[in-house]
Amino acid sequence: TKARIGVTGLAVMGANLARNLARHGHTVAVHNRSRYRTDALLKEYGHEGEFVACDTPEELVAALERPRRVLIMVKAGAPTDAVIEEFAPLLEPGDMLVDGGNAHFLDTRRREAALRERGIHFVGTGVSGGEEGALLGPSIMPGGSKESYEALGPLLEDIAAKVDGVSCCTHIGPDGAGHFVKMVHNGIEYADMQLIAEAYDLLRQVLGMSPAEIADVFEEWNRGELSSYLIEITAEVLRQVDAATGRPLVDVIADRAEQKGTGRWTVQNALELGVPVSGIAEAVFARSVSGHTELRRAARDLPGPEGAPQAPPAGDREGRAEFVEDVRRALYASKIIAYAQGFDQIRAGSAEYGWDVDPGALATIWRGGCIIRAVFLDRIREAYEQESPPVTLLTAPLFAEALGLAQESWRRVVATAAGAGVPAPGFSTALAYYDSLRAGRLPAALVQGLRDFFGAHTYQRSDREGTFHTLWSGDRTEIEV
């Protein structure tokens, strides 16, 4: 019998997806540029299902049933193009090349268009959940044609995570839609992690709590509305003790956050689309700041606030518990903002590129498998399933209520952070976004006035139609232009 699907590229993600497929009873043809990975996979996990080891792309293609499905799991960028070029000439019209890496959606659009000309379906798909997710059930976000989804979807839905019996895989939209939403997923992942890090930092610096004590707090938070994978693993990382020094591991890890680029792509695209994703942008910049050793060293001796942070004293158990609760609420509110901004970008991207992405369906498949999986996503799904879906998640009744409940705490936390000299860019920018959207009037009016003053850039009036300019260097009367 022929294999149902082929996987080329057997590093951990590729190998684990191949094993996941095999464990679900699908015969998988496997191929890797150097044979040792194929051998290692078969030797260690060959008993898990039906694998067909292939030495060459030709062998892999020959091993597959039609239409052929080839899943590419190699590095994004040039290596992906090279593999596509190897396989495309071996395929026939109707066959599918599936890219499961973190490709830029514009690359995916380009590749899809080029392969479509050759009659081949190119499916750029987001896969989230890390190594464990790939093996046990990831969240899968395939783009590409509807037709390709008919042949590929059932397989992917089979190996994806399940929540309440619903598979965490759905067809996102044509060409680059899948990789686009995966990119924004990662942007949200950056924002979520930054907010968690700020919450930890405030508890540590303002209340003087130890990492182990903060781990207890996160464990507690994980039982409520914040319940999510990232909150859960935060407790685990904070509890970890370094074997070499006996200190908390978090105190030994160098405080420079790295990135492979998907968060940066999200912000670059948001700038293009004109979507304010300030929470994601601050998270990307916070990583950059952390890595700027030279800047940080140069600025180390700049003055900070006098004395210790304004914290409830050690004996004031109630005051301390109140601050912890304030931080929890600030974290929840800021998280709502980050997701609202991300979904806003998805809406804008979908309109710009003509994808018709269904945000409710997306929230549904992010409930499980992926890195940002959270109980919270069920609320987002509900919000989008209402008869008239909200313009922004902030005004969906459930979130509007949550923000209303949280806002006093949120303000206290941002004020405390500023007073104590503890940076909280994520919390602060989220609150500023909230207040900006709420504001009846913004000082953008003054910005327009200044633009008109120095560059005759004109302005509109709020009391009547038209475009106006004040003769600033003349008699300062207003003319209609």
Ligand code: 6PG
């Ligand atoms: C996922 C992750 C995964 C990867 C990130 C890491 O959804 O499984 O997002 O794709 O861990 O790309 O990104 P950085 O290295 O940029 O933090």
